[in-house]
Amino acid sequence: MQTPNSEEPPESGGRGDEFALIERLRDRFESAGGPSIHPGDLWIGDDAAAVTLPHVGRVVLATDLVVDGVHVDAALCEPEDIGWKALMVTVSDLGAMGADVSFALLSVAAPVGFAIERLGAGVAEAAAIVGCAVVGGDLSASPVLVVSVTAVGSVPDDGHALLRRDGARAGDHLFVTGPLGGSSAGLRLLRGGDSGDSGVVQSELAAAYRRPMARMVEGSVARRAGATACIDISDGLLADLVHVAEASGVGLELEAGESVVVAGATRHEALAGGEEYELVLATPDPDGLVEAFRAAGLRPPLAIGRCTGEDGVYSLDGGPLPEGGWRHQF
Amino acid sequence: MQTPNSEEPPESGGRGDEFALIERLRDRFESAGGPSIHPGDLWIGDDAAAVTLPHVGRVVLATDLVVDGVHVDAALCEPEDIGWKALMVTVSDLGAMGADVSFALLSVAAPVGFAIERLGAGVAEAAAIVGCAVVGGDLSASPVLVVSVTAVGSVPDDGHALLRRDGARAGDHLFVTGPLGGSSAGLRLLRGGDSGDSGVVQSELAAAYRRPMARMVEGSVARRAGATACIDISDGLLADLVHVAEASGVGLELEAGESVVVAGATRHEALAGGEEYELVLATPDPDGLVEAFRAAGLRPPLAIGRCTGEDGVYSLDGGPLPEGGWRHQF
Known part of the structure; x- marks a missing residue:
């Protein structure tokens, strides 16, 4: 089970309760059996x-x-x-493994009168961009709109393993595939927040909120360039970096300069804003990663620090990581 | 896109509007591209x-x-x-193709305080029975409970093609894998409907509503025994038979004796009640099908008539199919 994206926990308490619930579900599902687990298989947890x-x-x-x-x-x-968005956020999970996506299933539970066909048009547009086909789904009436997308993909047999969140090692360099904060800033502006930004910047921020882009090529290039860990930023940069660190058993020494903040966003939006879908990458070979991105015609990844051997010890720009302040609170 | 199970159409109008919407979505998704379609592949429509x-x-x-x-x-x-139920109704779609199921993904959007872990326990129980593993999912808060299950399976390379709903031919014999009406009758009883039935019958009917069983083995045996078409009964026996007939371009001469009515259900519940998940099968070799079921230790399938060459002409017990009266109206 992936890390849920919901901002509100479905059961009482906070995100900790939610992650604990996922742990209990995982235990239950794993003990229920099923086909054999092969070497390299990953069940719930990434x-x-x-x-x-x-x-x-x-x-x-x-x-x-x-x-x-x-x-x-x-x-x-x-x-x-x-x-x-429903299509992109789902295929992004495959991109974060360095996998290719081929097929998607779309289910829509929607109030009577909701424009399902227009929603489908947006799914088709996004699917065409990432090269996957929507091959099935389900429709239902519902008092509230709930969209569920499932993505199905594969990894070419090219000798490079899937990117997991638990593969980072002490000494690895950390990168993010693009500047952040656009989704949160876009939501703030759309909700009528004050802004001195130009119309161009405002429309780019709104697009970042409404039309996130899954980084499929970046994930695939990073996997082939020897990256050791990857995650997509759904909970926020710092929260997702901590997910990688916790899974990998490493510490974090982060340096987040102005280059990681998208024009028009605040620093807090860049560090804590969720629903971004840029990728966080760890690699022992930073030059190799940058060169692979360049060779593929991709925007250069932004350096944001290192993994250390001090498991659980995290710092940001020389100080401690703000206690709880990096949680997604928008 | 499968035939939706919803009783209420998500957009204005009736089921016809819903099927038309699915057609339009299919056209849109197919024109959006994606990986190549290989011979024998099936996209939306079964x-x-x-x-x-x-x-x-x-x-x-x-x-x-x-x-x-x-x-x-x-x-x-x-x-x-x-x-x-969420697990079983989804894997049932694979059973109706004669496919095996290996993996499932579970997403739950639930009101705060809903017992997600108990729901997960029911998913795990059903998954263990059909031999699949739940390997991922998502959780979210939502004002209304919406559960989405995706099933992933395969077909052994045994020389027998997948069972489609469009493969029935004039002269084929029609069967159903078990007596029907239990789900609708169970719902009627649970809603407080009057019943002169014994406690045992009542509890069996309630179980038919609450705990439907996907007919995975039956679908697989039928596929290997040369069945030409198959569908699971989600909309109701007569409605789903018409789906097969329309897809296959054949007519129907149906005979539905008392054996197709489960104890405690009405004849209308058996013929029109949805959410049953027994399979309807077509075959040119009825003796072979019955013998294959016997050899596999399965309950013998029940004969319910023949396919004819008169496309679109349907009869039941010698009379016309009741106009609209076979739609699921519970």
Whole structure:
């Protein structure tokens, strides 16, 4: 089970309760049995599952919910935007493993009169961009809009393993694939927040909120360039870095300069804002990663610090990580 | 996109509007591109999709929604029952293709305080029975309970093609894998309907509503025994037979004796009640099918008539099919 994106926990308490619930569900599902786990398979616990299908081979699977009022505000975007976002946030989980996506399934539970076809058009637009086909789904009436997308992909047999969140090692350099804060800043502006930004900047921020882009090519290039760990930023840069550090058993020495803050966003939005979908990468070979991105025609990744051997010790720009202040609070 | 199970259409109008919407979505998704379609692949339009994953092979995919107030009434069943049902109705789509299921993904959007862990226990219980593993998912807060399950499976390379709904031919014999009406009768009883039935019958009917069983072995045996078409009964026996007939371009001469009515259900519940998940099968070799079921230790399938060459002409017990009266109206 991936890290849930919901800002509100589905059961009482905070995110800690939610992660504990996921742990208990994982234990229950793992003890229930099923096909054999093959070496290199991943069940619940990373961005996506990588499992070996009998008679076939290794498939990579991820699913995400988009709920009106939790992950999107249907009053602030078009049905096409919601469809786009639901597809992109799900395939992003495969991108964060360095996997390719081939197919998606779309389920929509929607109030009577909701423009499902327009939502479908946004899904189709996003699917075309990442090169996947929508091959099934389900529709239902519902008092609230809930969109569920499942992505199905694979990893080319090229000798490079899937990128996991638990692979970072002490000494690894950390990168992010692009500047951050656009999604949170866009939401702030769309909600009527004050801004001295130009119209161009405002429209770019709104687009960052409404039309996030999954970094499929970046994940694939990083996997082939020897990256050791990767995660997509759904909970916020610092929160997701801590997820990598906790899974990998390393510490973090972070340096987040102005280059990681997108124009028009605040520093807090860049460090703590969720729903970004840029990738965080760890690698022992920073020059190799930068060169691989350059060779692929990608924007250069931004350096944001190092992994240390001090498990659980995190610092930001020489000081301690703000206690709880890096949680997604927008 | 499978036939949706929702009783209420998500957009204005009736089921016809819903099917038309699915057609339009299918056109849009197919024109959006994606990986190549291989011979024998199935995209939207049957119970499940069968698609060829690059570098891997053919996978079979299905997804279903269970929405409180639409597919289940959370006041009439336990959270475990809802989880069970969500898993079973989804894997049933693979069973109806004669495919095996290996993996499932579970997403739950639930009101604060809903017992997600108990729902997960029901999912795990059902998954263990059909031999699949739950390997991922997502959780979110939501004002209404929406459960989405995706099933991932495959077909052994045994020379027998997947069972589709469009493969029935004139002269084929029709069967159903078990007596029907239990789910609808169970719902009627749970809602306080009058009944002169014994406690044993009542509890069996309640179980038929709360804990439907996917007919995975039956689908697989039928596929290997040369069945030409198959569908699971989610909309009701007569409605789903018409789906097969329309897809296959055949007529129907149906004979539904008392053997197709489960003890305690009405004849209308057996013919029109949805959410049953027994399989309807077509075969040119009825003796072979019955013998294959016997050899596999399965309950013998029940004969319910023949396919004819008169496309679109349907009869029941010598008279016309009741106009609209076979739609699911419970």
